[in-house]
Amino acid sequence: MTCHTALAGKLYYNKAGIPLCEDCYQASLEPCWACGDVIKDHVIRALERAYHPPCFVCTTCRQPIGEQRFAQGEVGEVYCLHDYYRKYAPQCNVCGEMIIPREDGTDSYTVECLGRCFHEDCYRCELCAMLLSPEPNEHGCHPLDGQILCKPCHLSLIPTAQH
Structure with missing residues (x-):
């Protein structure tokens, strides 16, 4: 179909309903973005690129990602989620843990205040220790001298003449 070579009595390939001779079939195969070799069997498509399954690996741990969820770094590098979170997730100022999506797949909300990050x-x-609202309202943060405070505690620390 591509080079118009007669296929009668010859080995040919059927690719998406189009008959191809050996040379045209080999030329139609995609190269792996990581290693450059032609992909002849299973292909992983990610980030508008084609990979051999063993070539689609995490930048940090070098483990194959396969069909797992993954994340892209700042300059296009690929990470398994564990390594991506270790590198990019903010750390909670209170508990010291990374602020990452929950096990059930829902996002964990990050609150930022006074240049610090917190789990909700x-x-x-x-x-x-009253839970504060991330919204700038009556139940939100009322900082004073670098402290994260609720409104009643904020008011209790201000001299009475200033209330």
Whole structure:
């Protein structure tokens, strides 16, 4: 179909319903983005590129990603989720753990205040431990001298003449 060579009595390939001779078939195969060799069997397509399954690996741990979920780094590098989170996830200022999606797949909300990051459940008043709202409202953070405070604790630390 491509080079118009007669296929009668010859070995040919059927690719998407199109008959191809050996040379045209080999020329139609995609190269692996990682190693450059032609992909003759199973192909993994990711980031608009084609890979051999063993060539689609995490930049950090070098383990094959296969069909697992993965993430892309700042300059296109590929990471398994564990290594991506280790490199890019913010660390909670209270518990010290990474702020990453929960096991059930839902996102864990990151609260940022005074240049610090918090899990939504760790975002609490530093004096009374009341859970704070990430919204700038009555139940949100009312910082004072670098402390994360609820409104009542904030007001309790201000001299009464300033209330």
